[in-house]
Amino acid sequence: MALRIYRQAEGEQAILNRTWESLASYQVERPGKPGNHSQEYINFLAMWNAFPTIAVTPGSSLEFYEGEEVDKEDLINCLTAHDEEDNHKENRPYQPDLNDKVKIVKITYPKSQNGSQPSYEKAYPKDVPKDFLLDTYYLKLEKGETVDVLVTFSVTDSNGNTTEEEFPVKVKYNNYPEINSEDIFYYFKEEANRGEITEEALVKRAEAQDAEDGMLTDKLKLKDFDGQAVKLQTESRAEFEITYQVTDAYKKTSYKTVKLEVVDEEAAIAEMPKYYVRYISEKYLDTLEENSVWRKPENYAYLKQALANETAMETWKFTHGDIEAVREWMSENKPGKAQDFLKKFSYCRK
Known part of the structure; x- marks a missing residue:
């Protein structure tokens, strides 16, 4: 037993080459036992062994985002575990810290603001498993919310001294990315x-x-886009919906749906309503085109009232050339503004 203790003390450099007191004052173990004599002795030197320390490394921060994958290494990389004896610069081989011996023994998760995640605690008597990931409250936080997850770390030095320290690990709300674009895109059928x-x-x-x-523009893509359907469409006017999507570093995805209108230019022009100037009197009201704007009830009533008025408020006189000019102006200024018309053709007023 004494020899085993001696060997351990020798390994700890706790052996002296002399006795603290006179050799005569030492009592021999089991007097009379063969091999025991006062020339053989063991000195035990008691020395203070400091407990290791755990601290957040200056310049590091135990802060992460909602949805971020955080493992044990990510947490310990923010810490420094040190022991005065084990990490002494004169030791060979020299070890700058005890980070490889740090364990996680307990984690306390608080309740989220909206209650979608209840509070709970997990204990790890021997350390977290190899596939451990910190719960970072994915899709459980309100905008701007931060929670403090309490993580207890433990480290033991070579002499069996164990230190435990609890640190708050902040988990912050992760904003959704934003997609910006026009709401409608126009293309010609030929394109x-x-x-x-x-x-x-x-x-x-x-x-x-x-x-x-x-910026996440380089990560933008379209969701379920069918380019062939757009390419092979045959209608004079076709409308499609396209949806943009983008995902940020912490798995939050945003979408934006816009309209895509594809137009056959020639067919569209042919389908446009025709505008022209014509003469009409009360007698010929029934000759109005079926789709004429003057057939709308409020317009028809106004027109009928105006035609029934036998006292002219103004008189306008249009020559054939004037009528052609009005037609050209109408084709270029659909549906046209009354003030612009009056200004341009005021010379026809008599």
């Missing part, structure tokens, strides 16, 4: 048929940014 309306072309018409990650 669609040539295959120019591609996902790449459409992505270039939008941008995405995130409060935490910065």
